[in-house]
Amino acid sequence: MTSMRFFAAFLAFSPILGVFAAFEDPEFFEIKIDREHPEAVYKAFEEFKTKYNRKYKDASETQMRFNQFVKSYNKVNDLNAKAKESGYDTKFGINKFADLTEGEFSGRLSHVVPNNTGVPVLDLEKPFFRPAVVNKTRHKRRSTKYPDYFDLRKTLVNGESIIGPIKDQGNCACCWGFAIAGLVESVNALHSNRFRSLSDQELCDCGTNGTPGCKGGSLQNGVDYVNRYGLSADDDYPYDDTRAFTSKRCRVRETRRVVKERTFTYAAVNARKAEQQIMEVLTKWNVPVAVYFKVGDRFKAYEQGVIVEDDCRGAKDWHAGLIVGYDSISDSRGREYPYWIVKNSWGNWAEEDGYFRVIRGENWCSIESNGYAGDMKSHDDYYYYY
Structure with missing residues (x-):
């Protein structure tokens, strides 16, 4: 009625x-x-x-x-x-964005084009990371053969997942800050043997060069900021999705550093070897990879399954997430598709508990061209530059 x-x-x-x-x-x-x-x-x-x-x-x-x-x-x-x-298994559905105009949805995304010029590049021939220690058990280096399936959400530190819970960026286009905070959370947990939720808001308020963080930023903004200034705890600098729409709101001097300045260091994934490098970072070092990708209709309407088709040509909106694992799936016609498991920052917007899956090894929507990994100790000798 x-x-x-x-x-x-x-x-x-x-x-x-x-x-x-x-x-x-x-x-x-x-x-x-x-x-x-x-x-x-x-x-x-x-x-x-x-x-x-x-x-x-x-x-x-x-x-x-x-x-x-x-x-x-x-x-x-x-x-x-x-x-x-x-014949794909992808399902699309009505989500919380269904009544927004194109402009309103776009306002939740970043429009900063990635620029990795001058960023240190990961070289797996000269190990960037120290061997991972999880639950105080030192892992031996594996061979170059990677497991068929890996999910970092199952890796525990002191009984807690090394990947934190799903967060929600709300109306703010600070996806880049959430992705970097998530990366640093896991790296910090790995090396301190304790998981702590870190401040997305600090990155949104302080991590750009004068541009309000809710109007967009980049992964490079985030990793560079944490490298220079460290990062505080989420409960010390809590998130407010209305705060960073204006600049000069940074209150970092009022908070305590969980991650100390100049202790976090980073490298960009080599785009030509992205699939191999991301799999090695995940499996050998138990660290996720922050990624930046274009947004098309399929991602906007995603519900579950693996997004296979790239519909981002010409797209101007960008979003960030955190690759935490990988696997493969066969579709109804028997074709096998390898995929990434990616953590999002839109709350439980889809039917995969806030995560999504996309085809692996195909650079879907540029997702493999813009990845960052991190550590807690400087290894400048292991970098080379663009």
Whole structure:
């Protein structure tokens, strides 16, 4: 009944609003409703509002949000149909971004183009890391043969996972800060034998060169900041997704350093050897890899499975995450696809507990071109430069 009442209200004022929307919204004609089953999308919209506790201020905003929802709904159906036709296991679905405009969603992403010029580059012939110590047991170096499957979430330090819980960056485009904080958390846990959640907010407030962190940054900003100044604990400098939309909010002098200045060091993954290097960093040194990648429709609408197809050509939005493992999967046609397991910072936005999986070894959306690994001891002699 609720969806039908909304349907009636929609018909009452949609013709007038539609005239203006057609001129204002270049994607207006994506707002298409199946005429044979119009009730499906209205029901889905009501369920979406209930699930995500959406409250709109008036009928005009409700109409606008419904229009955005219809576009998302149609895109999800189209992507699922294409995945099924191709035999992939990828599933797409309605998530918490479904009623946002293109501009609103883009505002949650970074627009800083990666630039690794002058950054030290990882060279596995000259080991960057010390041997990993997990639960006080020193691991012997393995051969160059990597295990078929590896998940760093299963690695424990003093009974706790070396990978921290999923966080949520909210409306702030500080994905780069979350990825670097997550990297440093694991490195610090490995070398201190204790996991501590570190401050994403400090990076958002302090880690760029005067640009508000909620308007974007880069992995290079993050690793360089931690190298110079260290990083405080999350509970000492807690996250507020409204704080870093303006500059000069840094309050680092008020906090204590968990990671001391000049103790964290880093290297960029060699893009030409990315798959091998990331697998070695994960398996031999028990350290995740922070990555930066372009965002297309498939990632925006992701629900579960492995994203195989790259739809990021020409994309201007970037996002960051943390590669924590890898595996392979066979699709319905018997084709095998290797994939990365990536930690995200959007809360439990998808059906994989805040993580997502993407094809490995194909540089999906540039994910293997922009990786960073870290350690807690300087090994400058092991670097070479672009």
